[in-house]
Amino acid sequence: MTKPPVLILGGRSDMGLAIARRFAAAGHPIQLAARGAQGLEADRADIALRHGVAATLHEYDALKDAPDAWIDALPNLPGVVVCAIGYMGDQPTSEVDQVQAAIVLRSNFEAPALILAAFANRFVARGSGALVGISSVAGDRGRGSNYVYGSAKAGFTAFLSGLRNRLSGTPVQVLTVKPGFVATRMTEGMKLSPALTAQPAAVAAAIEKAVRRKRDVIYVKPVWALVMLIITHLPEAVFKRTRL
Amino acid sequence: MNVEGWGRFPRRDCRVTGPRSEDELRAQVSGGPLIARGNGRAYGDSAQNPANTVDMRRLNRMLAFDPEAGQLTAEAGVLLGDVIDAFLPRGWFPWVTPGTKYVTLGGAIAADVHGKNHRRNGSFRSFVDWIDVMGADGQVRRCSRAENPELFDFTLGGMGLTGVILRTAIRLRPVESAWIRQTAIAAPDLATAMEALEAGSDAAYAVAWIDCLCTGKSMGRSLITLGEHATRAELPDAKRADPLRTPPKRKLTMPLDAPSFTINGLSVRAFNALYYRKGAWASGVDYVDWDTYFYPLDAILHWNRMYGRKGFAQFQCALPLASAREGLEAMLRAISGARQGSFLTVLKRLGPQESAFSFPMEGYTLAIDFPVNPKSLRLLTELDAITIAHGGRFYLAKDSRMTAETLRRSDPRVDRFLAMRADAGRSGAFISGQSERLSL
Structure with a gap:
């Protein structure tokens, strides 16, 4: 049986590429979508050669392309869409620069939500498909150190939850992924606890498995579920004085 | 961070960088002396430089395969084991392999590794068609037996001291079984x-x-x-x-x-x-x-x-x-x-x-x-x-x-290697713990 194509939105990111490789290893054709997609030719060739699957590149600008028109221009509708779009920005800059803050909010909430919603409608019409949104533990509670990014991820998490609720009873899966810290370009140079930090390949493996098993919400490292349980249950009077 | 070879001796605190592209690698080369490191299977200090040890494992894409010639083009950070995983199911195996599959292609070239078939087939070199090497000037030069042959000669076995090995084309052997x-x-x-x-x-x-x-x-x-x-x-x-x-x-x-x-x-x-x-x-x-x-x-x-x-x-x-x-x-x-x-x-x-x-x-x-x-x-x-x-x-x-004295007494080729190193700024740009210990 041929496996359905997997589309990676944000295919340039370390996580996006790791997810592409993992699904390719499982035999899925791969569509990589990113800005300046032609720059990913070496990665495309690698995926195709290593795993003997078809791999294609698709130019995609999450903040500019209109979702419906962009999807209609794809050569074929994928079976699985993984949204690995994200932009953390610099929190102090986002506090004073509304243009940057808007880009952070739009990149982490508006754009991912709108494109997955557009895919959702097509998947429901077709009667199959999986929608994977990579959100963040930063969205579980707003913190002073990154709440612009965190609040956008909170919005995205809520959107995925609502979409999953709406689509329950249809064959379409909606998976929310909260990876915790991941060793990628975005976190390079940060001091991260090794016990809380996952490798991109581990995130990818967890996602591929969660899609197969039709899961709803996953933390990649289980310890994060506990950490966030504690953080979300701290009384606000206490939480507001923390520096996390 | 602590960097050690497979023998775990010596161990040194090194700054480690991990470029993801040719441009990022070039920025490292222009930033001062460094040594490229593959998967750390050399036993000693061949891939240690406290100032900058460049982890090449992110440059690990396979780029092309020509089934007529059995020729694989790949970046230097690809592991030999990855080549086997991808190509043995299609009936291909490396012509020359050392005793571990956890070596990068770049490392295999730098050490010019050999296997149990050296007598029949020679070293890894025998099946390397060309190598792309980044020099001290940040330029990438393709070298082969016909093109830049001196760079080709000294890069094979040169322990990363002639430049950073970036890409290569190697040939695989057809096999009927695993x-x-x-x-x-x-x-x-x-x-x-x-x-x-x-x-x-x-x-x-x-x-x-x-x-x-x-x-x-x-x-x-x-x-x-x-x-x-x-x-x-x-x-x-x-x-x-x-x-x-x-x-x-x-x-x-x-x-x-x-x-x-x-x-x-x-x-x-x-x-x-x-x-x-x-x-x-x-x-x-x-x-x-x-x-x-x-x-x-x-x-x-x-x-x-x-x-x-x-x-x-x-x-x-x-x-x-x-x-x-x-x-x-x-x-x-x-x-x-x-x-x-x-x-x-x-x-x-x-x-x-x-x-x-x-x-x-x-x-x-x-x-x-x-x-x-x-x-x-x-x-x-x-x-x-x-x-x-x-x-x-x-x-x-x-x-x-x-x-350094033992090396010189055992190997008269050192002088020519040093002359090669002195050329094009190599000896100032590519330095390892081993090259310093051996005065290479």
Whole structure:
């Protein structure tokens, strides 16, 4: 049986590429979508050669392309869409620069939500498909150190939850992924606890498995579920004085 | 962070960078002296530079495959094991492989590694069509036998000191199965072992494991294994159905350092005697999967922890054919005399070698490992002297402790290598712990 194509939105990111490789290893054709997609030719060739699957590149600008028109221009509708779009920005800059803050909010909430919603409608019409949104533990509670990014991820998490609720009873899966810290370009140079930090390949493996098993919400490292349980249950009077 | 070679000695605190693209690599090269590092399988300090150790493993894309020529084009950070995973199911295998599949292509080129088929097929170099090398000026030059041949010559075996190896095109060999037809021969002494290796010239692969603690008449007692890629037709029925697939192997791991006292003359003697008896009893013909045949030690992840926290030192020399027998006997006497046992004493016959700075030479190569302690370091110095007295030389990928003087006394090619290094700013741009220790 041929496996359905997997589309990676944000295919340039370390996580996006790791997810592409993992699904390719499982035999899925791969569509990589990113800005300046032609720059990913070496990665495309690698995926195709290593795993003997078809791999294609698709130019995609999450903040500019209109979702419906962009999807209609794809050569074929994928079976699985993984949204690995994200932009953390610099929190102090986002506090004073509304243009940057808007880009952070739009990149982490508006754009991912709108494109997955557009895919959702097509998947429901077709009667199959999986929608994977990579959100963040930063969205579980707003913190002073990154709440612009965190609040956008909170919005995205809520959107995925609502979409999953709406689509329950249809064959379409909606998976929310909260990876915790991941060793990628975005976190390079940060001091991260090794016990809380996952490798991109581990995130990818967890996602591929969660899609197969039709899961709803996953933390990649289980310890994060506990950490966030504690953080979300701290009384606000206490939480507001923390520096996390 | 702490950076160590496979022998875990020496260990140094190094700044490590990990470029994701040619441009990011160029920025590192223009930022000051550095050494490229692959998967850290060289034993000593070949891939350590405190100022900048450049981890090449993110540049690990396979770029093209030409099934007519069996030619794979790939970035230097691709692991040999990845090549096998991707291409063995399609009927291709590397022409030359060292004893571990966890080496990068860049590392295999830098050390110009060899395998159990050097006599027949030469070193890794024989199947490298071209290499892209980034120089001190940040320019990438393609080098091959026809284009920039001097750079090609010195980059193979040049230990990363001629520039950063970025991409390569290598050829793979077509195979009908993933199985090796193995013939095991027990040899009661060194002379018989060498005769068997000489007689094994028709075999694709040949290697001898020596029980290095035997003295007197049984000195050099060995198990010799010859190997051939099995054809589909010769395989037993169960294997013939899907000849390119082998059953998945369970990986063991060495989770902790063994305490240093567990490796001593007694435990090694017992292991070696048992291993020889078992091998001698089981000698004959057998079909062995590729992973077990080529990479027995890869089955135990972190096997280097067996020697404890202090690490271990490898010794590997090549001796010319004419003086090999005499040199090997002198070495085995020194080893058993010092009662410094080694689990892994391996003897191979080497064929002719063309290259400017590669390790192999026509003759024999002996590889031994020892835990690092004052006694074994004294023995290693003694083995150095025996090697030099018999016209041999040393494998830089294994070396962690020889002196600049020892290298010069063993290898007259050093002067030409230094002249090459002095050219185009290489000696100021590409520096490793090893190059400083050896004044290269």
